[in-house]
Amino acid sequence: MKTEPAAPDEAPATQAKRLFEPPELPLLVLEDLSLWYGHKQALTGVSMNFPINKVTALIGPSGCGKSTLLRCLNRMNDTIRGVRVSGRVHYHGVNIYDRQVDPVEVRRRVGMVFQKPNPFPKSIYDNVAFGARVNGYPGRQMNELVERSLRQAALWDEVKDDLKASGLALSGGQQQRLCIARALAVQPDVILMDEPCSALDPIATLKIEDLIRELVQEFTIIIVTHNMQQAARVSDYTAFMLLTHEGGPGEVIEYGPTSDIFTNPGDKRTEDYITGRFG
Amino acid sequence: MTRTAFERQLEGIQEDMLVLATMVASAIERSIEALKGRDVELARQVITDDVKINRKRYETEEKCLELFATQQPLAGDLRTIVAVLHIIVDLERMGDHAEGIAKIALLLADEPPLKPYIDIPRMAQLATQMLMSAVEAFKDRDAQRAIAICDDDDEVDALHDQVFRELIVYMINDPKTIQRATYLTWVSHNLERIADRVTNICERVVFLVEGKMTELNVSKY
Numbered sequence: 001m002k003t004e005p006a007a008p009d010e011a012p013a014t015q016a017k018r019l020f021e022p023p024e025l026p027l028l029v030l031e032d033l034s035l036w037y038g039h040k041q042a043l044t045g046v047s048m049n050f051p052i053n054k055v056t057a058l059i060g061p062s063g064c065g066k067s068t069l070l071r072c073l074n075r076m077n078d079t080i081r082g083v084r085v086s087g088r089v090h091y092h093g094v095n096i097y098d099r100q101v102d103p104v105e106v107r108r109r110v111g112m113v114f115q116k117p118n119p120f121p122k123s124i125y126d127n128v129a130f131g132a133r134v135n136g137y138p139g140r141q142m143n144e145l146v147e148r149s150l151r152q153a154a155l156w157d158e159v160k161d162d163l164k165a166s167g168l169a170l171s172g173g174q175q176q177r178l179c180i181a182r183a184l185a186v187q188p189d190v191i192l193m194d195e196p197c198s199a200l201d202p203i204a205t206l207k208i209e210d211l212i213r214e215l216v217q218e219f220t221i222i223i224v225t226h227n228m229q230q231a232a233r234v235s236d237y238t239a240f241m242l243l244t245h246e247g248g249p250g251e252v253i254e255y256g257p258t259s260d261i262f263t264n265p266g267d268k269r270t271e272d273y274i275t276g277r278f279g
Numbered sequence: 280m281t282r283t284a285f286e287r288q289l290e291g292i293q294e295d296m297l298v299l300a301t302m303v304a305s306a307i308e309r310s311i312e313a314l315k316g317r318d319v320e321l322a323r324q325v326i327t328d329d330v331k332i333n334r335k336r337y338e339t340e341e342k343c344l345e346l347f348a349t350q351q352p353l354a355g356d357l358r359t360i361v362a363v364l365h366i367i368v369d370l371e372r373m374g375d376h377a378e379g380i381a382k383i384a385l386l387l388a389d390e391p392p393l394k395p396y397i398d399i400p401r402m403a404q405l406a407t408q409m410l411m412s413a414v415e416a417f418k419d420r421d422a423q424r425a426i427a428i429c430d431d432d433d434e435v436d437a438l439h440d441q442v443f444r445e446l447i448v449y450m451i452n453d454p455k456t457i458q459r460a461t462y463l464t465w466v467s468h469n470l471e472r473i474a475d476r477v478t479n480i481c482e483r484v485v486f487l488v489e490g491k492m493t494e495l496n497v498s499k500y
Contacts, residue, residue, distance in 0.1 A: 229351050262353050264490025274353045276282045 020255040022237055024051035027190060027220045028073055033087035034249070035068055035077065041249040042068045046087070048239060048255055050190075055212060055221045057231035057258065060241035061273065065250025066224045069241070070192050073222065074110035075103040091190075108135060110190040111183035116199045117175030119167030119182070124150075124159050127167040127178055131186040145185055152218075153181035154211045173204025177211065184219075191215065193223040197230065209234050228274050232262045240270045285350050288342065292363050293418075295339040299370045300414045302332050304407045306377035307473060311403040313384040314466065315396050322388070325381035332374035336367045358490060362483040366417070369476040373410070376469040376476075383462045393449060393459045402438045402470040405431055409477040416484045425484035428477065429495040435474035442467040 026049035035043040043065045050056050050073075058066040068077065075096060077083045088095045096106045108131075119127050128146045129137075137145060146163070150156040155177040159165070167178050176196060183191055193212070197205040212221055212234045225231050231238055239255040254267045265271045272278050306325050313322035343364045346352060352360050409431050416425040446460040446467075478496035485493050 228353060232353070263357060265354050271354045275356050276285070 018047045018049075019252060021049055022051040022054065024054060026050065027052040027091065028222075029088075029090040030072075031088040031090070033069075033072060033085070033089060035065075035072060035086075036082075036084045037080070038082040043072070044244060044249040044251050046252050048252060050220060050222055051237065052220050053216060053218070054236040055216050055223060055234050056237045056239065057235035058222065058224045058239050058241060059226075059228065059231050059274070060250070060253075061278070062226075063250075064241045064243055066241050067194050068250070070194055070222060070224050071112075073190070073192055074107045074112060076107070076112065078103055108186050109188050110192060111186065111188035112192045112194070113176070113179050113183055113196050115195040117172055117179050119170070119175050119178050121166065121168055123164045124167050124170070124178060125163040128181050128185045131182060135186055149181040149185040150178075152184050152215065153177045154207065154214065155181055171204070173200050173207055176200060176204070176208060180208075180211065180215075184215075188219070190220045190222065193221065195224055195226060198226065205230070228262070232258060238262070240265075240267070240273065242269055242273070282350075285346075285356075288346055288350070289352075289356060289359060292339055292342050292346070292360065295335065295342065296363050296367055296370070297414055297418070299332065299335045299339065299367055300410060302328070302335065303370050303374045303377065304410050306332065306374050307380075307403055307407050307410075307470075310377045310380035310384060311396075311400055313381055314387065315400065317384070317388045317392075319385060319388050322381040322384040326378050326385075329374050329378040333371055336371035339367050340364065355487075358487050362417070362487040365483050366480050369479045373473045373476050376473050379469045380466050383466050387459060387462055390459050393456055393463065394445075398438050398442045398445075399463070399466055399470065402435055402442070402467065402474075405435050405438070406470050406474040406477065409435075409474055410480070413477050413480040413484065416481065417487065420484075420488050422485045422488040425481035425488075426495060428481050432474045432478050432496060435471055439467050439471040 028050040030046050030048050030050075033043060033046040034041065046069060058069060060066050071077045072085065072089060073096075077085065085097055089097060091106070091110070094101065096103075096110075120130060122130070125146055128149050129142050132142065132145055133139075147156060147160075150159065155174060158174060159170070159178075167175065170178060176199075180191070180196075197208050200208065209230060212223070215221060216236075223231075223235065235258045237256065238258045238261040240253045240261065241250050242253045243249065244251050254261065254265060254270045256266070260266075261270065262274060265274065306328060309321055310325045312318065313325060343360050346360055350356075409428050412428050413425060416422075416428065443464055446464050449456045449460045475496060482493060482495050485491065485495070
């Protein structure tokens with residue numbers, strides 16, 4: 001792993017361009033964030049706030065840097081060889097790319113759910129308890145934590161009678177909710193979701209979408225999705241990303257309330273994308 | 280990726296709306312012709328043709344619903360379909376007003392004329408012009424023109440007030456004119472309502488272009 005975080009006092013290379021500021025308290029504040037995979041720049045000059053207890057959707061065509069941006073928010077890109085990041089990601093006022101910040105602690109507070117459900121080959125109980133145990137959560141309170149996390153993930157009623165069953169024995173939709181329960185068990189306050197429904201059937205997808213609307217009362221959620229209708233249904237704010245030019249890095253083109261983006265976008269490129277004229 | 284089939288369907292509902300507007304404008308003109316010319320045949324034709332107007336509205340509405348259900352329209356596409364859906368309802372109601380005038384033309388066909396028709400045809404001409412201009416503004420996505428059209432509604436309202444006052448005078452002076460004069464106030468009222476509904480269409484044009492709901496025809500009372 002080779003990551004070169006920006007020095008705290010490093011001046012931004014360009015003037016930060018802030019397209020829109022949600023009125024709510026920001027939980028994550030990005031300042032002029034850029035990212036390179038080796039020599040190839042993948043993101044340029046992203047400056048935006050993610051508001052607390054809101055769902056923000058990142059949309060855009062394949063390869064425009066949505067997942068890369070999402071993974072910047074909990075330093076998941078650190079695990080990729082040759083990645084370099086400049087700019088700042090402030091979380092509770094601390095730049096998570098500061099040298100003294102522990103990326104493991106960042107990932108505990110900023111949890112992540114991936115495209116394909118990936119439960120451990122363990123029991124449902126152990127799947128949920130695993131992260132909490134690693135973080136030293138007291139064993140005598142573990143039952144409570146497992147139940148609370150499964151309830152929060154809207155899975156408890158379906159699995160409460162057989163918590164020893166393998167997590168892999170569940171349906172795809174249940175596995176994804178188990179992964180959400182696993183993420184919740186380490187008590188984060190941000191949940192990043194990278195196309196969490198792309199491998200699920202329509203009913204399982206709607207259950208996850210309902211769950212997202214429930215969870216946002218307690219958590220801040222940022223979701224990458226290719227499904228325009230899903231972004232319109234679940235998110236409060238939407239950011240549209242696009243490459244600056246062919247082969248160039250991704251940037252945020254438009255950011256605003258979801259209702260505005262999907263009924264009356266300000267930028268023709270956003271309009272063309274969400275109405276299916278390209279992408 | 281383009282959406283050729285969807286774009287064709289989207290154009291289709293707009294063309295249907297334009298055809299409906301033309302049918303309604305013709306119904307208004309012919310209803311006034313029937314009134315002026317005491318033409319029973321023409322009045323009956325306007326009444327029969329209203330069924331065609333209604334059918335066209337429902338056909339177009341079904342196509343809009345199908346687009347919602349199958350294409351998940353967003354942004355400008357969504358606003359286009361919503362605008363068409365609202366406008367065809369207004370057009371269909373305008374057709375009903377024309378049918379109402381045609382029915383009065385039938386009632387008055389055997390009665391002696393009360394007075395020469397000057398202001399009522401003028402109102403009809405203004406309302407029809409407003410309608411066709413609003414439809415042009417829709418085609419050209421011209422919000423400013425749509426806003427300007429609403430000024431003509433004041434002129435129609437003023438003519439309506441004038442016709443109403445004049446007919447009241449007839450009724451006061453000669454109670455035998457009350458029935459005919461009352462029928463003509465209904466004609467004037469139908470035309471005034473038609474012009475009002477054109478301002479609704481203009482509001483939809485502004486919504487289509489700017490994405491904002493704006494009330495253009497604010498009550499002066």
